[in-house]
Amino acid sequence: MIKMENISYGYNPKLPIFNNISLEIGNGIYGLLGENGVGKTTLMHLFCGLLFPWKGECSIDGMNPAKREPAVLSHYFFLPEEMQMPSESISAFATRHSAFYPHFNHKEFEQNLEELKIDRKQKLSAISYGQQKKAMLAYAFALHTPLLILDEPTNGLDITSRQALKRIISRSIDDDSTLLISTHQAHDFEKLLDHLIILGESEVLLNRSLDEISQRLLFARTDSLPENSIYSEQELPGYFSVLPNEEEEENTPDIELLYKAMLQVPEKIKSMFK
Numbered sequence: 001m002i003k004m005e006n007i008s009y010g011y012n013p014k015l016p017i018f019n020n021i022s023l024e025i026g027n028g029i030y031g032l033l034g035e036n037g038v039g040k041t042t043l044m045h046l047f048c049g050l051l052f053p054w055k056g057e058c059s060i061d062g063m064n065p066a067k068r069e070p071a072v073l074s075h076y077f078f079l080p081e082e083m084q085m086p087s088e089s090i091s092a093f094a095t096r097h098s099a100f101y102p103h104f105n106h107k108e109f110e111q112n113l114e115e116l117k118i119d120r121k122q123k124l125s126a127i128s129y130g131q132q133k134k135a136m137l138a139y140a141f142a143l144h145t146p147l148l149i150l151d152e153p154t155n156g157l158d159i160t161s162r163q164a165l166k167r168i169i170s171r172s173i174d175d176d177s178t179l180l181i182s183t184h185q186a187h188d189f190e191k192l193l194d195h196l197i198i199l200g201e202s203e204v205l206l207n208r209s210l211d212e213i214s215q216r217l218l219f220a221r222t223d224s225l226p227e228n229s230i231y232s233e234q235e236l237p238g239y240f241s242v243l244p245n246e247e248e249e250e251n252t253p254d255i256e257l258l259y260k261a262m263l264q265v266p267e268k269i270k271s272m273f274k
């Protein structure tokens with residue numbers, strides 16, 4: 001579990017990005033959404049001990065990531081949006097680097113590469129951005145770290161690779177591990193996510209399971225504007241709305257609609273979870 005307690009942090013001492021925020025992340029697949037510049041990457045760097053909070057505590061399964069001890073470093077893998085690639089083949093990189101990760105599965109790594117159509121003999125520094133991303137994703141999911149953090153993993157991926165990535169996620173993540181995905185492409189992961197975190201200016205607007213969201217909120221398309229709408233958008237075929245789920249009807253949350261609702265009417269959405 002990732003636990004952040006009363007964290008304050010900013011790059012400029014006069015401009016905190018986070019002011020006393022707390023957040024808990026358990027097992028399952030988490031989507032992290034938020035507007036550009038709101039602090040998603042900064043938050044992930046704090047989780048990983050790559051940045052140090054001004055105030056507050058951050059832990060991964062009870063260990064302090066900022067201490068950078070081997071026990072905690074082998075517990076998680078963070079794949080940033082951009083990486084400086086070494087001048088070595090994909091398989092040489094994996095052999096060298098995986099020595100730090102006791103659950104690395106070489107066979108699965110090869111299977112992931114095959115699924116993403118990447119040749120392991122290619123040099124990491126001499127392939128395209130999208131190919132580098134796929135090589136690193138193939139590697140990340142073969143590590144089987146209890147915690148995997150991905151910053152914008154589908155940036156640069158073509159349509160078939162996005163589908164392949166979904167298959168890899170479905171078979172690689174088990175019930176005892178945590179996958180945290182920061183993304184602007186919620187549709188890429190819609191059916192995979194168990195939990196949703198929406199980050200706002202200096203606060204966590206929402207951190208709920210998709211089950212809880214669908215119990216509290218109803219996502220509906222109607223011809224006319226519903227009277228009890230919390231948030232609605234008019235589209236050509238009618239209205240797409242977020243409504244209170246008074247009858248606890250089974251329904252699938254529309255993550256993009258919820259995200260827009262959260263930014264437009266945060267207090268109304270928050271009140272549904274009180």
Ligand SMILES: Nc1ncnc2c1ncn2[C@@H]1O[C@H](COP(=O)(O)OP(=O)(O)OP(=O)(O)O)[C@@H](O)[C@H]1O
Nearest residue numbers: 011012017034035036037038039040041042043184
């Ligand atoms: N190294 C840095 N030095 C100074 N300011 C920074 C640095 N990195 C990020 N920032 C600022 O901190 C804020 C949060 O940036 P961050 O990259 O965490 O946002 P983000 O939510 O990941 O954005 P995006 O969705 O665009 O990737 C932004 O205002 C950004 O300009």
